[in-house]
Amino acid sequence: MTKFTRGIIASSFFLLAVLFSTIAHSQPLEMDKPDEIPLGGLIRSDTFNSPLGPVFLRWTREVEGKFGRDPLRATIEASRAASRVLRLSSVPSELNNLYINWNIVFMDSVSSSAKLPKGLIDQCHPGWMLPPAHIYIVGERVSEGCGGQQKIQKVADKRLSQVVVHELAHAIEYQMLGAEQWRDRSRAEGFATWFELLASRHSSLLDESMIKASAFKRARESIHRYPGNNFVFDGSSEAYARMAIYFSWLESRYGLAEVFRVYDDIRNEPEPFLSVLVRKYATDISRLDKEVLKYIDSQGM
Ligand SMILES: [Zn+2]
Numbered sequence: 001m002t003k004f005t006r007g008i009i010a011s012s013f014f015l016l017a018v019l020f021s022t023i024a025h026s027q028p029l030e031m032d033k034p035d036e037i038p039l040g041g042l043i044r045s046d047t048f049n050s051p052l053g054p055v056f057l058r059w060t061r062e063v064e065g066k067f068g069r070d071p072l073r074a075t076i077e078a079s080r081a082a083s084r085v086l087r088l089s090s091v092p093s094e095l096n097n098l099y100i101n102w103n104i105v106f107m108d109s110v111s112s113s114a115k116l117p118k119g120l121i122d123q124c125h126p127g128w129m130l131p132p133a134h135i136y137i138v139g140e141r142v143s144e145g146c147g148g149q150q151k152i153q154k155v156a157d158k159r160l161s162q163v164v165v166h167e168l169a170h171a172i173e174y175q176m177l178g179a180e181q182w183r184d185r186s187r188a189e190g191f192a193t194w195f196e197l198l199a200s201r202h203s204s205l206l207d208e209s210m211i212k213a214s215a216f217k218r219a220r221e222s223i224h225r226y227p228g229n230n231f232v233f234d235g236s237s238e239a240y241a242r243m244a245i246y247f248s249w250l251e252s253r254y255g256l257a258e259v260f261r262v263y264d265d266i267r268n269e270p271e272p273f274l275s276v277l278v279r280k281y282a283t284d285i286s287r288l289d290k291e292v293l294k295y296i297d298s299q300g301m
Contacts, residue, residue, distance in 0.1 A: 031115050031116060031117065031130065032114050032115045032116060033103055033134055034056075034058065034103040034104055034105035034134050034135060034136055035056060035058060035103055035105070037058075037105045037107060037111065037114050037116075037136070038111050038113050038114060039058065039059075039060050039105070039107065039108075039111070040060065040062075040108070040111070041060050041061055041062055041108075042060065042061035043058060043059075043060055043061075044058070044059055044060070044061065044064075044072075045057060045058045045059075046072050048072070048076065050075075050076065050079035050080070050083070050102070051079060051080060051083035052079050052082060052083050052086070052098055052099065052100065052102065052168070053098070053099040053100045053101055053102060053133075054101055054102065055075060055079065055102040055104060056101075056102065056103050056104070057071065057072060057075055057104045057105075057106075058104070058105045058106070059071040059072075059105070059106035059139075060106070060107070060108050060139075062108040062139065063106045063107070063108050063139035066108075066139050066140070066142075066156065067139070067142075067156055067157050067160050071106040071137070071160070074157075074160040074161045074164055074205075075104060075164050077161050077203060077205045077206075078161045078162075078164035078165045078168060078199070078203075079102075079164075079168065080203065081161075081165060081199040081200070081202045081203035081205070081206060082165055082168045082169070082172070082195070082199055083098075084199070084202035084203070085195065085198045085199055085202055086098055086172070088256065090255065090256035090257040090260070091256070091260065092176075092260050094175065094176075095172065095175065095176070095260075098172065098175060100132060100133050100171075100175075101133065102133045102135065102168075102171070103133065103134050103135070104134075104135040104136075104137070104164075105135070105136055105137070106137045106139055107136065107137070107138050107139065108138075108139050108140060109138060109139070109140045110138055116136070125138075125141070126138055126141040126142040126159075126163045127141075127142075127163045127164070127166065127167045128167065128170075129167045129170035129171050129174075131171070131174045131178075131179075131181075132171060132174060132175075133171040133174075135164070135167040135168070135171070137160075137163060137164065137167070142156060142159055142160055142163050158205065158206065158207050158210075161203070161205050161206055162196055162200075162206055162211065165195065165196050165199045165206065166192045166193065166195070166196055167192070168195075169191060169192035169195035169196070169199075170188065170191075170192050172195070173188060173191045173192065176260075176263050176267065177263070177266065177267060180266070180267070180270055183270060184266075184272045184273055185233065185235075186233035186239070186243050186272070186273065186274065187243065187266075187272065187273035187274075189233075189235075189239075189240050189243055190240070190242075190243025190244050190246060190247055190273065191243075191244075191247060193215065193240045193241060193243065193244035194243075194244040194245075194247035194248055194251075196211055196215075196244075197211055197212060197215060197244065197248060200212070212299075212301070213301060214241070215241040215244050215245060215248075216241075216245060216296050216299060216301035217241075217301065218237055218238045218240075218241035218242070219238070219241040219242040219244065219245035219292070219296065220293065220296050220301070221238050222236075222238040222239060222241065222242040223242060223289050223292065223293055225238075227286065227289055228284070228285045228286040228289055229285055229286075231285075243273075245292060245295075245296065246273070246274065246277060246288075246292060247259060248295070249291065249292045249295045250262070250277065250281070252295060253281070253291075253295070254281075262276055262277075262280075274288075
């Protein structure tokens with residue numbers, strides 16, 4: 001039995017990840033790139049050289065109105081923070097030198113005339129990434145959340161950079177895994193959410209203490225509610241946070257370089273992230289969760 005087969009049996013969430021992945025990849029290939037998305041009203045655009053490569057950016061005046069900071073400045077700050085993480089010595093050299101073309105659009109809301117996968121439109125995510133580095137951000141979902149509850153401008157402003165960092169992280173992970181990336185959605189979202197935490201240590205714009213407290217709190221809630229094998233990655237914010245904290249735990253316990261060694265393992269022999277953690281560092285998922293809860297406690301969260 002291969003490690004991958006064992007992983008499927010061990011991790012019930014994996015089937016769900018495959019389902020999501022199948023939905024995402026069974027969409028027609030005809031899709032608007034960020035620079036082709038129809039935008040209403042006054043359109044702005046800019047090109048700048050970020051430390052991660054040239055960025056072409058489009059946004060509308062309406063999006064600007066929702067934030068104290070315009071999307072250009074939020075993207076500049078997010079790319080700087082992400083590149084500071086990638087320059088760390090524990091990060092593999094292919095990521096240290098990442099330099100690719102980025103194509104980003106900030107929509108006010110999702111246009112019904114845009115050619116985009118329905119699954120992405122129907123979800124309430126504030127942004128998404130399509131390989132290799134096409135990023136779509138929905139302003140109203142960032143500023144108001146999915147329930148339409150209004151947040152104060154300052155929070156929405158910081159949140160905008162956080163959302164951009166999250167999407168940059170998906171593109172960064174794609175560089176490591178290629179098409180393998182979306183076979184395990186729980187890992188992909190965990191990586192991107194953990195990357196927000198990493199980047200917040202390297203940017204004054206991102207609110208490190210707020211991002212950390214929120215992620216730890218939601219991860220703890222998820223572990224208590226769905227301990228061990230009861231956990232199924234359902235795309236909720238608690239599930240995102242829980243997966244992110246598995247990454248944080250791994251980083252804290254074994255060092256940042258170990259996270260990328262796990263990626264080498266997955267690249268060499270595809271296996272769900274959680275089953276790699278259980279196989280390498282714990283005897284079963286319940287023991288892993290216990291360790292992670294101890295880690296959360298040790299952070300004073
Ligand atoms: Zn994501």
